[in-house]
Amino acid sequence: MTKNKAAATPEQAKASAAEGASATPAKTAGSAQSKAATAAKGGKRRSTDNLRLVCGLGFFVVVGIGLTFNTGLGTTDSFGWQTIAAVCPVGAIETLLAGGIQAPVALVCLAITVALVLFFGRAACGWLCPVPVVRRVFGGKKAVAKSVSDSKEEEAACDAQKNAAVKVAIDDWRAKLAVDTSPAARAQIEREFSAIIHSACATPHCAECAGHTTCSQETMRVHDRKNRIKVSHYDTRFAVLIGALASSAIAGFPVFCLVCPVGLTVATFIALWRFITMNQGTWGLIVMPVILIVELVVLRKWCHRLCPISAFFSLVGKGNKTLRPTVDEKKCLRLNGTAVCNRCHDVCPEGIDLHDPRGLVAPTECIKCAACVDACPESCITMPLFPKRTGASQATTLTDKEEQCLTN
């Protein structure tokens, strides 16, 4: 519970900060303000990412405090205060199926977890899970980029390059705006800017788009839909989830917990701690890291293809309405037809396309990492606590003209 608060706080702070930033009328701001906005943008990109790392590492600190002071706060598998705790949902269902439950406590803890997932979506994947932390600490940036889904791999490769180009363009744009603020000059500067942004950001979705400096919003969306491969939202993770539950029911104990990388990471940490403080040597210090290495290095797409916990979060997270990244369609370069900007889609570790909620990956797969909020050159993505009604419908429906194009 306590830990979850810590997880929620930076997230909410992030969302509100993002809201604050987007509320600043960047285009009409004076030079001082726009400079501040640019500075904030440069710093912000790092901060959310680092905040997530700190949050993930923070959990190890909590485990360490528990090891030293007997707090009983728990680990990622189950954390809370006294009897009231969240519990790993997959583990809890496994124990229920294995038939070992005499007390309703597992159901209560499971209900608490489901409530948390409904409110925070898959935030646990982005903020609490030690697996990305382990990847980041031991595997470096490369491993993180490698772990993203198939379709994102190439895009991730040229990500840094694009980042730099966009940043230069924005700085240039702000500087020019600060010098000349007449409407005519502003219009001219904005045209130039969108051309730069376009050339830097555009990952042409198809041959049709590639040749154009600016594609209309309609054309782009039509091309997007045309070239998109329809994939079921129920991927291999769900097969693993079913396998985990079924094998537990048959074997009579939670089978997946044996090999769960989340549990093994924490257990390795605990074993190391006890080895150092209590001289307690065990073969587990070798066995557990070996299983972890197999799971995270050999099967490097663990999170997206195999993790049943992530599958459960996705399933329950479909009901999540809060803290969802929302695009301000008037400001979004892509949706207002200024440029084929794809920054938010590029940086999203889950491959969600915010411009098209009906796309390849459902928006409910969001892990609330706020990478899109940081990456957006227009700061037009926010993560409001509650969804806003206005303008949300536009992106979800295609116009008649687009539908017509699609059928042709």
Next chain:
Amino acid sequence: MGITRRDFLVAGVSAAALAACGSTAAYAGVGTSSLVRPVGGQDETAFLAGCLRCDRCRSVCPENVIDLAHAEDGFFEMRTPKMNFHLGACTFCNKCVDVCPTGALQAIDPSRDKLGIAEIRPAQCVAYRNPGSCSKCVDVCPYDACHIQGGYPVIDDDACNGCGTCVYDCPALVLTAVDSTGERGVEVVTVAEHERG
């Protein structure tokens, strides 16, 4: 609907791997280990079915008596809590029961139920080398389950509930650099193992 051959293979292999893991465990005899479990985890089969290996009971224990089963205790038991009376003794404070998120641990009545039963190990016991020289276990037992008979300590099986105070205070084999698996002059074993002899 876009389920590729590769997806199908991944799903099949992982489900098969989990099934293999589960059935191996069943054949290897999960639920027959002789680990002394924390309060209310004495029915080994029910305990293993409910235990998530979340570490909360180990973490909350004020006596540090709860330890985690190591790889040496069996792969399928690894990370589950076990009593290590070399580190402390159980006071039946029930904190581990309170924090267990799945009810794998249940409150018990220490005057009636047992964690295990203490057994004297004559090979290590100081009193067995020199009768009458040591009565530490008799002095510390909170349940009056240990007596001296003819200079040797004897455990009263009915009175002993396996709290482990005698083990914790036993002076035999305490000076080891590494937390060894070696035995002290008195050790607590599960009721089932005690009955097997």
